[in-house]
Amino acid sequence: MIIALNDNQEYVKAADAIKNQQFVCPGCKEKVILKSGDIKQKHFAHYAKSTCETFSENETTQHLAGKLQLAIYLQHFGDIKIEAVIPEINQRPDLLMQRGHRQIAIEYQCSPISQKKLDQRNAGYKSQNIHVIWILGNDYYVKNMTQTTILKFLMQGNLTFYLPNVEKFIHRTNFKKYDFERVSYIEKYSHQLFETVTVDDKLQINIQKQIYKLQNLLIQKRIDEKIVRYLYQRQRLLLNAPLWIHQGWHFGLSIPNWHWRMLSLLLIEYIGVGNVVHQDAFLTKLENYVLGDKEFKKQQSMSLLKELVQQKYIVQKEQYVLVKHVPLWYESIQEKLGKVRK
Template sequence: MTANNELFILSASHTREKLKQLRRTHQFFCPQCKEELQLRIGEIVVPHFAHKKDSNCPQLFSDGESKEHLIGKQQLYCFFENKGLTVQLEPFIKNLSQRPDLLVTTKNEQYAIEFQCSNIPIEVVQARTKGYLNASIVPIWLLKTPNFKQQKPTRIQLVQISPFRQQFITRHPQHGSTLLTYNPTTAKFIYFSHLLFIHGYRFIAKVQQLPIAHQYFPFLHLKEPTKEEFTHYWRFHLHIRQRFLRQRFYLSRKGVQDLLLKGCYGARMRLDQLPLFIGLPVRNAQYIDVYIAEWQATLLFFLQDCQISILQVDDEVIAIFILNNPDYFQDERGKDAILHYILLLKKLGVRSIHSSTKEAIILQLLHSEFLAKCYEN
């Protein structure tokens, strides 16, 4: 706030020379504690306000923020302002005791924009989100784009999304799963959309950049992958699957104690030559602790040993399988992954591990399932 009790917003439109002049002629005060602030204008760090040393402000903000966070907030503030929307930078919402990076007001909604550049406890994220929702404010968490070693030219990519970032994946009934990030260095939104879970931190995603000048609000959703693009999904999947099977075959240290290899031996099959319907991506696969090809092969070996056809699988059979493989299942939602897998096998006409199905038929089914948003996770 200025001495005239007017709100002053630092933005990229202010040159350093202009800010130095303002610093000589104006005083600035914290909107919360009313203490006088320092306007810091260095040659490296982004110009910003800071409390003086040993400040007693109960709601310190902007102090100690990274360069990316400061620049990103300024760019996003200008973005909303240019859209003709009412936007406030770091307003203190008294009844929530929360201060979003930006508060955007439209005709029908209020949005709290949190531009998150560092990891924070997920409990903090959940508490802030709950506070906004209780106040009828829509929370939007926008992560800083992770730093990749090199930019890949293809849209369909294998990406790693940390457990922290996975918490911010949004799910839309028509547009699937998306992680939206923002890169203040390039002033571009980066979409990781139509996420297909593989294992651990790995996903196959459609990755696209959108300059901030071309963005809309509410933020755009990307078009679903074309049939050609989905073929790239399938090729990535096959590459990962084959590498897993080969490494397990040649590098397993358990020998005959390896249940996967033991099952292959009993079925008189080579591990790296399992049929393509073993290892199919299915929804909720993230709730099973081993790679999809391993638990699906183990399931079919189990059915073969018990002389149970795919058509005979019911809740009781699945419960026994889960009971026999407790290390695989740490979450009851893993059962849904098995049910979905059995459904896919039935649609493919698979009756046992020795059935045969053409790759083109598998790809066609997976594409239709994918477009039906069956792989939301």
């Protein structure tokens, strides 16, 4: 840790501490020792056999350096405390900012953390009416992050990194996941934590490639047999489905985009032309296949609902959905590819 209490119960940064003074841990109040060396930055450490559960001793140089740099930067936005203990919840954010009557916890996450532990930390801050901002370190930045990991830290569609070696923030937003491709996003380097990134909503999907990729999966029998069987019983073939199912881009799904879109069209057919269903019932069906929290699930499902309206498959009337018409299927894949090549 990089902060401790001195004999006068004042917070002292390790960088400013004097070797022959006495220091205690702000969390457990046990004595700590000031350490410094040529490799690792000055820091405080508990003595052997310490039972402290609030402070960790395995911080990397990157984490220590990043935390100090963030503290210096954020002091322009409010009063900053480093490693301040919140006794009501026994938590210690990397930084705690007081901005007017509002408290903001800044967590600089450089190592892996489980979803359970992350949820517990967020719940603790929420119980104290403390807003939390998660900032990721270099190890997360250089990895090819999975959708699940991204969703852990995604805030209002934005993912933020801080690289202490270059003293810059990196903002990623506009996450999209085209079938058969890696997650895509817009990335911007900045000296600012609170940055607005321009969003590009232009779709760049190679429909023909999507069809051929899906065809290969069918040949390899790597498609969910349930949906293949369901369509076959209704005298339909998956590859003859409307082109719209291949235009998916939604990020954070537990199934491929084409599958999610297919299910939405089958749901429309099940409701039937001229029939009405409550919007929430429709959205609940879609949300079953979206990862993340409730807000994200609804956001993505509402986005797909909007597309269905744009395609004129459905009409929204207040809190209800009216099925206007069902999409036509192609007679053959040759006919379908012919439409793509025009």
